Amino acid sequence: MSLKMHLPPLDVSVYPVVTMAHGRYGGSGRPAPTSSNVPNSPDFSSVQKLVRHVLRSSRVTVQQVERLQGRLHQVYLVRIADGGMLMLKCPPPFNTRLLRHEQRGIDTEAKIVELLAANTQLPVPHCIRHDPQGGSFGSPYLMLSYIPGIALAEIAPRLSPSERRVVDHTLGAYVRNIASLTAPRFGTTHRVLSGTGSATWREAFLSLLESVLRDAEDMLVSIPYDSIRYYVAWHGYLLEEITQARLVPLDVGGPENVLVDDCTRQVCGLLGFSNAIWGDPMMAAVFTNASEAFYEGYGECPARTGPAHVRQLLYSVYRAVVAVVTHHYRPQYANHELEARRSLTWALNQLSQV
Known part of the structure; x- marks a missing residue:
């Protein structure tokens, strides 16, 4: 019996993708305010531009951006002036060491959530894909709306x-x-x-x-x-x-x-x-x-x-x-x-x- 193992390709690049979903997100623990000393944290103006780009409106005003701690990816809670909230999910900090199967996490999540939203009635975000070229973020990210729940x-x-x-x-x-x-x-x-x-x-x-x-x-x-x-x-x-x-x-x-x-x-x-x-x-x-x-x-x-x-x-x-x-x-x-x-x-x- 052959014991030869099949190795996956070591191409670990991630395709840029922006996803905006309908619904809300909630998790255990309270969000911690974003700090300027957090590596790779997006600045407030960049988040403002990104939200306006995703929502396709120059009138949207971001009031607050908070970093949610204890997660592999960089996740931010974005509060909007009209009372709405969005989740901004960015890749892990550049100094975070990832396993091979984790390299395409954001790209995978976007595609799977889109697939489920289009083919099932499950309580997952309904995704809209956007072209990030020319935006404020050079790396892939997801924009998800906030799901209430514990x-x-x-x-x-x-x-x-x-x-x-x-x-x-x-x-x-x-x-x-x-x-x-x-x-x-x-x-x-x-x-x-x-x-x-x-x-x-x-x-x-x-x-x-x-x-x-x-x-x-x-x-x-x-x-x-x-x-x-x-x-x-x-x-x-x-x-x-x-x-x-x-x-x-x-x-x-x-x-x-x-x-x-x-x-x-x-x-x-x-x-x-x-x-x-x-x-x-x-x-x-x-x-x-x-x-x-x-x-x-x-x-x-x-x-x-x-x-x-x-x-x-x-x-x-x-x-x-x-x-x-x-x-x-x-x-x-x-x-x-x-x-x-x-x-x-x-x-x-x-x-x-x-």
């Missing part, structure tokens, strides 16, 4: 069991809706939409895994590389059973990416589309320890034995490696390394026994 991570302790069940059931149905979108090839959004995706899910998954293993090697991260490559290659033939490439936003459904209305306790917004691939929906992190209500909404529960179970173990290996490596790249944002290492050890032990 992140599930923050409101979860206040939800009753019945309210949480409704939220989970809704998420399951939404993930099923997302997975209904298909593509002719497998792999990252950039490669699939450019026509250079993989012909099989096995090839695409091995490419994704090898990419993050290369990230780990670049930072001299201590993980069992040989065991990971061996067991994934040994069981990789089971990935061939996935013959239809479906949309998989890997982070969708996470507690920080689900917005809940504080009054109705209903899901009112979905976030987290900068890391999306085309492959097996079961690879999404939301399936990890998902509730019975979620699977009822999704309409399908993964098998606890057989090929489907082994594929889940392979996906667990991938997620754990990503978590460990992300911690070494950005320890201030990722603090679950020990838990990820335990998950990696458990998954590899399970794979060694099947």
Whole structure:
């Protein structure tokens, strides 16, 4: 059996894109005011020009720009004189080290949100594309309007069991809706939409895994590389059973990416589309320890034995490696390394026994 891994192209340029969406965004934690000492922070006049360009009106007046902390990308809350609010999302600061799969985050998010808005009724922004040439920003960015709601991570302790069940059931149905979108090839959004995706899910998954293993090697991260490559290659033939490439936003459904209305306790917004691939929906992190209500909404529960179970173990290996490596790249944002290492050890032990 060949253990050759398929490497993704190392072209990490991001296509400039401007997106303006209808709706609002809310997250856990209060926004912190923008400071002049924040690297690469846009100045007030530049934001003013950008908002007027996106809204196509010279009468729009920006009153305040605030930086939202604790995020990979630079995210700003822009308050407008008429009471409206917008979200400005820019690339991470120039000194932020990114993993290979994170290089096209803004471009991926724009394309996926546009795709979902055009083909589903999900609570995601409706995007309008603009040509940024000649604008004040030389790098890619997204303009999103503000979604009212509280992140599930923050409101979860206040939800009753019945309210949480409704939220989970809704998420399951939404993930099923997302997975209904298909593509002719497998792999990252950039490669699939450019026509250079993989012909099989096995090839695409091995490419994704090898990419993050290369990230780990670049930072001299201590993980069992040989065991990971061996067991994934040994069981990789089971990935061939996935013959239809479906949309998989890997982070969708996470507690920080689900917005809940504080009054109705209903899901009112979905976030987290900068890391999306085309492959097996079961690879999404939301399936990890998902509730019975979620699977009822999704309409399908993964098998606890057989090929489907082994594929889940392979996906667990991938997620754990990503978590460990992300911690070494950005320890201030990722603090679950020990838990990820335990998950990696458990998954590899399970794979060694099947």
